Amino acid sequence: MNMHKIISGSFFILAMTVNFGFFYGDPTILIEHSSYELFAAIIVNLIATVLKLGDRTQLGAVLLATSIVADIQLIASATVWAFAEYVMSNVGMEAITAIISLSGGALLANIVSVILFIGDTLKSKR
Numbered sequence: 759m760n761m762h763k764i765i766s767g768s769f770f771i772l773a774m775t776v777n778f779g780f781f782y783g784d785p786t787i788l789i790e791h792s793s794y795e796l797f798a799a800i801i802v803n804l805i806a807t808v809l810k811l812g813d814r815t816q817l818g819a820v821l822l823a824t825s826i827v828a829d830i831q832l833i834a835s836a837t838v839w840a841f842a843e844y845v846m847s848n849v850g851m852e853a854i855t856a857i858i859s860l861s862g863g864a865l866l867a868n869i870v871s872v873i874l875f876i877g878d879t880l881k882s883k884r
Contacts, residue, residue: 762809763879769806770821770875773828774868776802781865785858788849793839796861800832803864806871817878821871828867835860 776799783790807825810818835857842853 766806766809767875767879769802769809770868770872773799773802773806773825774865774872777828777832777861777865777868781858781861786851786854788854788857791858791861796832796836796839799861799864800829800836803828803832803868817874821874824867824871824874828864828871831860831864831867835864 776795780791780795780799803825807822807829810822810825813819813821838853838856838860839849842849842857846853
């Protein structure tokens with residue numbers, strides 16, 4: 759067993775599931791989406807990105823790209839939330855929609871990453 763693959767795969771899947779946990783719910787009701795869960799999604803995604811840095815294969819480059827996209831989208835989601843909350847003092851419907859939509863984009867990037875990781879695992883020799 760390759761311990762690095764186990765840890766990396768765990769963080770890839772954890773990034774996807776935590777992101778899904780934040781994304782799931784009514785996109786028009788912000789109270790259904792925890793700011794702590796968004797923070798956890800950002801941290802886990804950043805850890806997953808660091809774990810993807812060492813892979814010098816073509817697949818590794820694509821996995822890193824998907825992780826960077828997820829990081830950017832989650833950080834943008836948190837930025838929109840913070841800006842709406844603390845600068846505008848009003849988290850309106852437009853801000854709520856942007857926050858949830860950005861996290862949905864990150865979720866899609868995480869799903870692609872996990873699918874590629876599983877595909878690579880299945881095609882590798884034992």
